[in-house]
Amino acid sequence: MKKLNRIKATTKVDFATYLGVTLAFLIVSALQSGGMLSNAMNSWLVPICCFIVMAVSLNLVVGISGELSLGHGGFMSVGAFSGIVAGMSLAEAIPLAPLRLAVAILVGAACAAVAGFLIGIPVLRLRGDYLAIVTLAFGQIIKDLITCLLVGYDKDGLHIVFNLDGLRTVSDLHLEEGGVAIIKGAQGAVGITKMSSFTAGYILVMVTLVIVLNLIRSRTGRAIMAIRDNRIAAESVGLNVTKYKMIAFVVSAALAGAAGALFGLNYSGLVSSRFDFNTSIMVLVYVVLGGLGNIWGSVIGAAVLYALPEALRGLQDYRMLIYAIVLILVMLATNSDQLKGLLGRLIPGRKEKTNG
Amino acid sequence: MADKKPTHKGKMVPLPSRSIVPERDVHTRPVLETRHLGIDFGGLTAVDDFDLTIGRTEIAGLIGPNGAGKTTVFNLLTKVYQPTRGTILIDGMDTAGKTTSQINRMGVARTFQNIRLFSNLTVEENVKVGLHNQIRYSGLEGVLRMPSFWKKEKLAHESAMGLLSLFDMQDLASHQAGSLPYGAQRRLEIIRALATNPSLLLLDEPAAGMNPSETAELMENIVKIRDTFHTAVLLIEHDMSLVMGVCEGICVLNFGRIIAKGTAEEIQANPVVIEAYLGKKKEA
Numbered sequence: 001m002k003k004l005n006r007i008k009a010t011t012k013v014d015f016a017t018y019l020g021v022t023l024a025f026l027i028v029s030a031l032q033s034g035g036m037l038s039n040a041m042n043s044w045l046v047p048i049c050c051f052i053v054m055a056v057s058l059n060l061v062v063g064i065s066g067e068l069s070l071g072h073g074g075f076m077s078v079g080a081f082s083g084i085v086a087g088m089s090l091a092e093a094i095p096l097a098p099l100r101l102a103v104a105i106l107v108g109a110a111c112a113a114v115a116g117f118l119i120g121i122p123v124l125r126l127r128g129d130y131l132a133i134v135t136l137a138f139g140q141i142i143k144d145l146i147t148c149l150l151v152g153y154d155k156d157g158l159h160i161v162f163n164l165d166g167l168r169t170v171s172d173l174h175l176e177e178g179g180v181a182i183i184k185g186a187q188g189a190v191g192i193t194k195m196s197s198f199t200a201g202y203i204l205v206m207v208t209l210v211i212v213l214n215l216i217r218s219r220t221g222r223a224i225m226a227i228r229d230n231r232i233a234a235e236s237v238g239l240n241v242t243k244y245k246m247i248a249f250v251v252s253a254a255l256a257g258a259a260g261a262l263f264g265l266n267y268s269g270l271v272s273s274r275f276d277f278n279t280s281i282m283v284l285v286y287v288v289l290g291g292l293g294n295i296w297g298s299v300i301g302a303a304v305l306y307a308l309p310e311a312l313r314g315l316q317d318y319r320m321l322i323y324a325i326v327l328i329l330v331m332l333a334t335n336s337d338q339l340k341g342l343l344g345r346l347i348p349g350r351k352e353k354t355n356g
Numbered sequence: 357m358a359d360k361k362p363t364h365k366g367k368m369v370p371l372p373s374r375s376i377v378p379e380r381d382v383h384t385r386p387v388l389e390t391r392h393l394g395i396d397f398g399g400l401t402a403v404d405d406f407d408l409t410i411g412r413t414e415i416a417g418l419i420g421p422n423g424a425g426k427t428t429v430f431n432l433l434t435k436v437y438q439p440t441r442g443t444i445l446i447d448g449m450d451t452a453g454k455t456t457s458q459i460n461r462m463g464v465a466r467t468f469q470n471i472r473l474f475s476n477l478t479v480e481e482n483v484k485v486g487l488h489n490q491i492r493y494s495g496l497e498g499v500l501r502m503p504s505f506w507k508k509e510k511l512a513h514e515s516a517m518g519l520l521s522l523f524d525m526q527d528l529a530s531h532q533a534g535s536l537p538y539g540a541q542r543r544l545e546i547i548r549a550l551a552t553n554p555s556l557l558l559l560d561e562p563a564a565g566m567n568p569s570e571t572a573e574l575m576e577n578i579v580k581i582r583d584t585f586h587t588a589v590l591l592i593e594h595d596m597s598l599v600m601g602v603c604e605g606i607c608v609l610n611f612g613r614i615i616a617k618g619t620a621e622e623i624q625a626n627p628v629v630i631e632a633y634l635g636k637k638k639e640a
Contacts, residue, residue, distance in 0.1 A: 009530075211499055218498025218505065219488060219512075226474045226485040233472035236434060237552050238460035238489045247495060293476075 014213045017296040021209065024303075025202040032198070040310070048306050049201025050076075050263040053208045055286040055302035056295055057255035060212055062284070063293035064221065065248035066228030068132040070280050071119070071139030075112040075253040076260035077275035081146055083108030083261025084189045084270065088182050089153040091193070101195040105204065105261040112257020113250050115142065120249040124242060139280055146272035147186050154179025188271030189264065196266035204262055205299075208255050213295060215251065224248050289330050368605060368619050376617060378604050381411025385448045387463075387556045387588045388433070393442035394612075395432055402428050403612040406442065410556065410605075415582055415589045417603030419596075419623075421632055425612040426592045427469055430558050434466055435459050447555060461489055465554035467545040469561050469592075475534025479525065479544055482533045483516040486551025491515065519547050522584075523577065538565055546577075550585055557581065559591040563598050571595055575602045600624070608632065 028045065031037050054076060061069045087104035094100040119138045126134055150161040150168060154176040161172050163185050170181045183189045215221045223244045227234040235241055264270050283302075290301030308326060312319040333339050366378040377386060386409045393406040403425045410416050418426050431437045433444060435456045444451045446462045454462070474482050493508045520526045523543040528536065533544060542562060549557055559578075563571045575598055582589055593599050599606060600620040608616040608623060610632040616623055623629055631637075 214499045214501060215495060218495065219484070219491075219493060219508075220495035220498055222477065222481055222485050223488055225477055226482075229474035229476050230472045232436065232456075233468065233474065234485070235436075235456035236460055236466055236468075236472075237486045237548060238457045239485070240457055 010217060013296065014217070017209060017213070017299065018206065020296065021202070021205055021299060025198075029198065040313075044307060044310055045198040046196045046201045046266040047263065048303050049198070049205050050259040050266075051283065051286065051306050052205050052299050052302040053259035053262075054256055054283045055290065055298040056205075056208050056212055057252040057259070058283050059287045059290070059293065059295060059298045060215075060248055060252045060255075062287055063291075063298075064216060064228065065224050065245060065252075067124075067245065067249075068128070069135040069249075069252075070132050070277070070284065071135035071137075071142070072252075072256055072283050073275040073277070073279035074139035074142035075116055075256035076263065076279065077142055077146055077272055078115045079108030079112040079257025079260030080264030080270060080275065081149070081151075081183060081189060081260075081272070082111035082257070084192055084264045085151055085153075085158070085182050087195055087261070087265050088180070088192065089158060097195055098200070101197075101200055101262075101265060104195070104265060105200075105258045108261025108264075109254040109258040112260065113254035115257075116250045116253025117246070119253075120246050124245045124249060136277065136280070139275075139277065143272050143276055146183070149183050150181070150185055151183040152179055152181035186271070188269060188274075190269045192265060192268050192270065194266060194268060196262050201262060204258060208258070209295065209299075211251070211255070216295075220244065220247060285327065289327065366604065375407060375409035376605050376619075377409055377411035378414050381413055384412045386410055386445075387412050387414075387447060388590070389445040389448075390433070391443045391445075393429075393432060393439055393444060395428065395437055395440045401612055403432065403609075404441075405613060406432075406609075407614065408607055410588050410590055412555075412588055413582060413586070415578060415602055415604055416591070417599040417606040418590060418592045418609060419594070419599055419606060420609035424609040426609055427560060428612075429609070430466060430560055430592065433459075433558065434464060460552055460554075463553075463555035464558065465549035465552045465556075466558035467542070467549055467560055467562065469564070471538075471541045471545055473533040473541055473544060473548070475532070477533055478529065479520065479531050479533050479536065480513070480516050480529040482544060482548050483519055483551050484512050486519075486548040487512050487515055488552075490551065490553055516551070519551055522550075522581075523547060539570060542566075546581075550581065550587075554585075554587050556588045556590065557585075559589065559593075561592055561594065563593055563595045566595075568597075571598055574598065578602050 032042065054072060058069065058072045061067055083104040086107035087100055090100055090103060094103060123131055123134050123138065148163045150163055150170060150173055152159045152170065152173040152175045155178065156176060159173040159175060161168055170184055173181060175181065180191070223239050224247065227239060227241050227244055231241060286301040286305050287298050289305065290297030290299070309319055309323045312322055315322065366380050368376045369379045369382055370376050388408065388410040390406055390408050394404040395402050406429060418429060420426055428437065432439050435451065435454055446459070446464060449462065451459060451462065474485060477485070491508050491512045493504050497505050517526050517529065520529060525540065525543060525547070528540065533541070536544065546559065546562065563574055566574060578589055579602060581587065591603070603620065606618060606620060606623045607614055608629050615632055616626045616629050618626070
């Protein structure tokens with residue numbers, strides 16, 4: 001018991017998060033193999049994993065780094081389409097599907113990280129509302145750029161054309177015989193081989209949690225949170241503010257890219273308008289309702305709030321109405337001091353915890 | 357002032373640049389030297405022609421009526437504001453073009469008049485952020501929890517606890533910094549500044565809101581800090597018992613200009629200083 005007390009409260013919360021996610025995965029897998037899940041429910045599993053990763057990574061920027069970003073869907077989009085291109089074009093080079101999926105996710109993460117870095121250079125010079133508006137704009141720009149993108153591959157490698165004048169078609173890719181067009185502009189990506197699985201989703205969620213939680217509990221994470229709490233004081237103790245804001249932004253973008261790649265390879269076709277402003281806002285809702293800076297809150301928020309509107313599909317027109325009411329109720333409940341006091345008594349150690 | 361402790365005070369000697377430093381610091385390079393430092397806000401000159409030299413082990417005071425520009429001087433020294441004119445030498449090195457965080461890495465740490473803690477972090481984490489540039493490992497080492505992470509984190513924990521014990525705050529280590537009482541927040545800010553291993557510590561009204569016994573304790577602590585951390589101290593303070601009791605050289609600022617420099621006795625006897633504080637004597 002003495003030894004248990006020496007373990008920090010934050011460490012306990014982290015392990016509870018890993019344990020909870022693993023238990024949920026095992027239970028759902030068991031239900032799935034027992035045939036207890038409907039087809040519709042089966043189809044939610046991978047997207048739920050993707051949006052958990054999205055919410056956790058956005059929380060790194062909004063909750064931990066304290067900058068409101070409204071363009072997270074844009075990074076998911078970059079990851080999705082670069083992941084699809086990698087997954088499709090490497091079909092011969094890497095015959096093993098799970099390995100190819102892993103490579104595709106890494107490619108998606110890398111491309112989104114580059115996009116995050118390039119966007120971060122101008123955006124992180126801004127603060128507050130201005131930063132939010134500019135990230136919103138970049139999210140839209142990414143979406144529109146991908147709408148103009150034509151990508152195909154043949155035995156010579158990848159062919160990429162930007163259809164900026166709106167006149168080019170797939171034939172402008174000049175593919176050799178046997179070549180395949182992967183991304184066809186506004187039609188989006190078509191004929192994708194589905195590679196994603198629930199297990200892959202679970203692994204990605206766990207990797208994301210380990211990266212984000214370990215980062216927060218390290219020297220780097222402390223620096224990021226210190227800058228959030230007081231920028232001038234952080235500078236006065238020798239922190240390089242731009243560097244740490246950039247680290248949070250790029251890591252977040254990379255994880256969103258990984259989630260995008262997994263998401264993209266879960267469908268046979270995908271259009272770039274799937275990652276519009278609404279997607280970014282939806283992820284932000286998961287983060288805010290789960291609690292800013294609260295990682296396990298993001299996990300639960302994303303899982304519940306993704307499943308809820310899907311589960312309400314049977315109610316047709318009333319679906320979004322009920323969803324909205326639930327959102328309002330959750331906000332009221334999480335802001336009530338009585339409920340917080342109740343939680344504080346139910347979960348020991350909750351009061352000491354500051355970020356988690 | 358007969359009961360003053362003479363232990364930490366020495367004879368003050370004049371320097372060529374219109375400044376004075378303690379006699380023991382004459383043969384070492386001054387930790388801070390400013391020449392003709394000034395800043396304008398729009399058309400208004402907030403600080404002008406500010407010359408100050410601080411010896412390596414000196415405890416110096418910066419006083420003046422409200423609005424004299426004392427905090428502005430601190431903000432200039434730490435490059436929160438970029439000076440319009442003049443030079444600042446830290447350890448003999450020019451600071452032109454340096455940022456606030458680079459100034460800290462050159463050896464200047466500060467506290468703030470309106471306390472600026474990382475209020476959502478714990479007390480220990482606040483000190484560890486101060487240790488950021490002293491105990492280093494990369495973000496990758498942290499994410500992968502490599503052996504160096506555990507080693508450096510242990511070291512950071514021990515250093516943080518050691519620093520906290522200076523002001524008897526080790527029991528508060530796991531408390532949230534924002535929830536501490538006012539006096540403890542002030543002490544934590546000083547500890548956080550000390551964690552950056554400064555050669556010059558700038559204290560902006562450290563005794564604000566403290567009662568006389570707390571102020572007396574702070575006075576002893578300032579001397580203790582200077583002696584154990586081998587750092588020079590420059591402090592802004594309105595509490596004259598603290599300034600006169602602990603400061604060796606005192607610099608008086610009024611309307612952005614230095615009106616007097618000298619030891620406590622010289623300042624107390626200076627008619628210009630008295631006039632700045634109390635106003636001109638009515639002509640009879």
